[in-house]
Amino acid sequence: MDEVITEQVEALRAFNRSYTRSIGLLEPYLDSTLSLTEVRVLYELAHRAQSAASEIARELGLDGGYLSRILKRFEARGWLERSSSALDGRQQLLRLTAAGQAEFAPLQQKSRDAARDLLAGLPTGSRAELVDAMAKMQHLMAPPGTSAAPRPRTAVLREPRPGDMGWVIQQHGEIYAREYGWDARFEALVADIAARFVRNFQPGWERCWIAELDGQRVGSVFIARKSATVAQLRMLILAPAARGMGLGARLTDECLAFARAKGYRKMVLWTNSCLTAARGIYAARGFVLRKTEPYEDFGQSLVGETWELRL
Structure with a gap:
């Protein structure tokens, strides 16, 4: 090994030492009893509707036997459930339970808070x-x-700025008209919800996140205070160009982490039966469908749904 390569090796090792110290890898990771590897496996499961163990092993570069032991521990704690693949009955698909999502949510929030604190300096x-x-x-x-x-591509979630509410209203109007044929009455409803949120905003109990992808707005979600113990998730939307990246799930997880941190006991939301992608996100996080109601509005025959999650 020549002198230049040796210097490069030492520089890389020095960076590794500095980096692991900066992000706290030498301490209990995120103040959790889980190892760093277990948290990474939990992350992959939380951000996939369902997955085969081989996919996770390949993504994380883990030995199959080691991963199998981790998954068995998760299953024993009630965090994981298995089902047979519809395409290949021999293949087992993995999915986090509501208990697993609840275990992961505070870890994800701590990780984001740590990254935010690091960057804030x-x-x-x-x-x-x-x-x-x-x-x-x-x-x-x-x-x-x-x-x-x-x-x-760089995806970030940030607080709203002047002009964002108009964008949220516009996106709802355009996307729902194009994809579902809803008329302008839906855009008017969203405008009313957004206006009431701004006028009656309670900063200690309510939040809005705007998702950006490479600096461009692509999504939003709101959490409103319905009562002292109940939070309401509202106006989750994602532009078509940003779908398939887990941003809808990430926006929802931010709401859940915020609600739990504030001591809310329940989160509720209202959606429609035709919004299959959003319904999948809610179901994967343990939301339960409590009520359905057919109705006529926005120029369509629809089925409204009320979902809730005990926090």
Whole structure:
């Protein structure tokens, strides 16, 4: 090994030591009794509607036997359930239970809070420089044959800014008209909900998140205070260009983490039976369908649904 390579090796090792210290990998991870690997497995399960163990092992680079032991521990704690694949009965598909989602939610929030605290200590320009440097590292260290892959897209959730409410209303009007044929009365309903949220906003108990992808608005979600113990999830929407990336689930998880941190005991929401993607997100997190009601509105015959989740 020549002198240049030796210096490079030492530089990489120094970076590893600094990085693991900065993000707390030398301490109990996220103040949890779970190992870092177990938290990573839990993350993969929480962000997939269902998955085969082989997919998770491949994604995380884990030995199959080691992963199997982790999954058995999760199953014993009631966090995991298995089902047979409709395409291949020999293949077992994995899915987190409501208890598993509840276990994961505070860990995810702690991870985001830790990352936010780390970035908050840097000047604005340095944050952007750090994110760019990390993207470059990820690109350079991609496995052989994938090094030319495009730069990973950057998705962030942020608080609303002036103009965001108008965008949320516009997106609801355009997307629901295009995809479901709903008329302008739905856009008027959303405008009324957004206006009431802003006028009556309770900052200690309510939140809105705007999702951005590469700096462009692509989604939103709101959590409103329905009572002292009940939170309501509202106006979850995702632009077509941002679907399939787990952003809808991420927005929902932010609401759940916030509600639990505030001490709400229940979260409720109203949706429609035709919104299958959103309903899948809610069901995967343990929401239970409590009421259905056929009705006529927005130029359509619809079935309204009330869902709730005990927190």
